[in-house]
Amino acid sequence: MSWVIKLLQKSVFPLSAVGTFLGGSLILKDYLSGGKYSGDVKAYGKTVIVTGANTGIGKAVAKELAKRGARVILACRDVEKCSQAMADIYMESANRNLVCKKCDLASFASVRNFARSVCESERHIDILINNAGVMRCPKTYTENGLEMQMGVNHFGHFLLTMLLLDKMKASGNSRIINVTSIAHTRGEINFDDLNSAKHYDSTKAYEQSKLANMLFTNELARRLQGTNMTANAVYPGLCSTEIGRHMSVSKSVSGSFFSPINWLFLKSPTEGAQTIVYCALDPSLEKVSGKYFVNLKETESVPKANDEKVAKRLWAISEHWTHLNS
Numbered sequence: 001m002s003w004v005i006k007l008l009q010k011s012v013f014p015l016s017a018v019g020t021f022l023g024g025s026l027i028l029k030d031y032l033s034g035g036k037y038s039g040d041v042k043a044y045g046k047t048v049i050v051t052g053a054n055t056g057i058g059k060a061v062a063k064e065l066a067k068r069g070a071r072v073i074l075a076c077r078d079v080e081k082c083s084q085a086m087a088d089i090y091m092e093s094a095n096r097n098l099v100c101k102k103c104d105l106a107s108f109a110s111v112r113n114f115a116r117s118v119c120e121s122e123r124h125i126d127i128l129i130n131n132a133g134v135m136r137c138p139k140t141y142t143e144n145g146l147e148m149q150m151g152v153n154h155f156g157h158f159l160l161t162m163l164l165l166d167k168m169k170a171s172g173n174s175r176i177i178n179v180t181s182i183a184h185t186r187g188e189i190n191f192d193d194l195n196s197a198k199h200y201d202s203t204k205a206y207e208q209s210k211l212a213n214m215l216f217t218n219e220l221a222r223r224l225q226g227t228n229m230t231a232n233a234v235y236p237g238l239c240s241t242e243i244g245r246h247m248s249v250s251k252s253v254s255g256s257f258f259s260p261i262n263w264l265f266l267k268s269p270t271e272g273a274q275t276i277v278y279c280a281l282d283p284s285l286e287k288v289s290g291k292y293f294v295n296l297k298e299t300e301s302v303p304k305a306n307d308e309k310v311a312k313r314l315w316a317i318s319e320h321w322t323h324l325n326s
């Protein structure tokens with residue numbers, strides 16, 4: 001028996017150290033995640049559109065809103081994956097008021113068809129969450145000849161938003177949330193090569209598209225002044241989702257090696273969804289517009305994200321390139 005006691009005595013310190021490490025890791029992860037939106041606001045009677053809702057943050061947002069009683073329209077490029085996501089969300093929310101619709105942001109025709117369909121079928125649209133995105137992909141082009149990241153992340157969402165605007169204005173107090181990235185702080189709008197035709201750098205193209213999200217949000221908010229609509233931008237944080245599939249670390253063996261570290265420093269999709277849900281529903285933000293939110297808090301961005309001259313020029317180009325008024 002004495003050997004058992006000695007073994008236990010020797011194990012006390014290692015086990016205590018492990019317990020302390022694990023406990024500290026959980027506390028640190030909770031701090032880094034920004035916490036959970038604690039508001040008990042329900043969304044019964046509200047119709048919400050979430051782009052890219054078949055996976056990652058978009059799916060998590062759709063699930064959170066479905067649990068709160070919203071009618072959720074999942075706007076996705078892949079209808080089969082959209083249908084599976086809808087089934088998963090129903091199983092967790094018991095909300096049958098879910099709709100799956102095709103919306104390929106890399107195709108202006110698809111965006112127009114989607115917008116026409118929801119405007120005809122829905123009595124009102126209360127919340128639009130522009131979440132879908134492409135990150136650091138190889139040089140590819142949309143159906144309309146636009147560089148894929150700028151085409152999907154900015155131009156596709158710009159067109160979708162503008163086509164839904166009248167319906168949302170007529171719906172009452174409506175909200176638009178554009179999901180951006182911290183990468184916008186490093187971005188530059190290169191008007192001399194906006195479509196990356198002369199030179200393509202996947203990182204710079206992504207950063208440009210995310211800065212475009214910010215400029216679009218702020219210009220839209222200015223144009224919505226005096227209406228019952230708001231527009232805000234959200235950075236959900238570094239999240240473990242499929243959006244990073246084109247990055248080299250995701251393809252390498254080292255990616256699995258860093259998995260424990262990723263768990264600590266990367267948010268889950270559910271954690272990343274919290275600030276988006278907060279901006280979509282919280283009563284305190286009913287009149288708040290043109291702001292940037294991180295970890296459930298309004299946050300100051302970089303000056304170039306609020307450059308009104310650049311924003312207006314980008315807006316004019318966006319109207320022209322999307323053939324908005326034709």
